[in-house]
Amino acid sequence: MPVTVxxxxxxPDEKIRATVRAVGREVDLTLFSCPGTAGSFGDAxxxxxxVHPEAALVAALAAGDIDAAVRGTLPASSTLAALKAAAGVDHLERIALLETADGHLFLLAPVGVDxxxxxxxxxxxxxxGRHIARSFGLAGGVAVLSGGRLGDIGRHPAVDRTMADAELVARLTGAEHVEILIEEAARRYGVVIAPDGISGNLIFRTLAFLGAGxxxxxxxxxxxxxxxxTSRASPDYTNAIMLAKSLAESRKP
Structure with missing residues (x-):
């Protein structure tokens, strides 16, 4: 059976319509929207x-009526609040799928400042991250970033702490500590781990909003x-839906 997303x-903006056209029959897609909009997305x-489509989307996911959900253009605050309530958690942890200006895809975490x-x-x-990378067919390997090169040890306690943490994470997981070399990590590895949520959020925003990624x-x-x-600034939601599909398929027997 097809994956339901x-x-x-x-x-009914053009980003949603473009996504519907691009996805085609790859998934069994259902849109969650406001009253009176059904005829505006096409017949397919x-x-x-x-009245509250974000609540309806989360309720359908929680009930198992759909295999996966993508936020799309729904407001972040109310949608994520509904998701936290339904899942019984007090915070959400996310791993972002990013693309560089020259087309390299990689996963980045953490991206929430907390x-x-x-x-x-x-x-x-x-x-x-490893599980998601395998599901989506990304490059193998995990890069752990720190706040400097190894030769910078001793310049500042905060930098030293990020390098000690990165070395420990690498040893515990079999990942590679690549120091501060984000430019190499994004091209060679499927998963990149930032030193903390602030730096991860800055990497994401710099790439997506300043760096043509x-x-x-x-x-x-x-x-x-x-x-x-998803971000409402995304050009469309095709890759987000295909990522959701890959994750759903990885859970099927």
């Missing part, structure tokens, strides 16, 4: 109308359902 569609896609501050956090991100969605990894968070 729900996509949030706050309004099912639309669930609701995430990834301990060695244990980063070890979990390595484990989740793109963000293609961020699976939430600390819940038992497949939910891919």
């Amino acid at each position: 729900g996509l949030g569609a706050a309004s 896609v099912r639309v669930v109308e609701a 995430e990834g501050w301990t060695v244990a956090d980063k070890v979990r991100f390595v484990e989740h 793109a963000g293609h969605g961020a699976p939430v990894v600390n819940i038992d359902k497949i939910f891919v968070d």
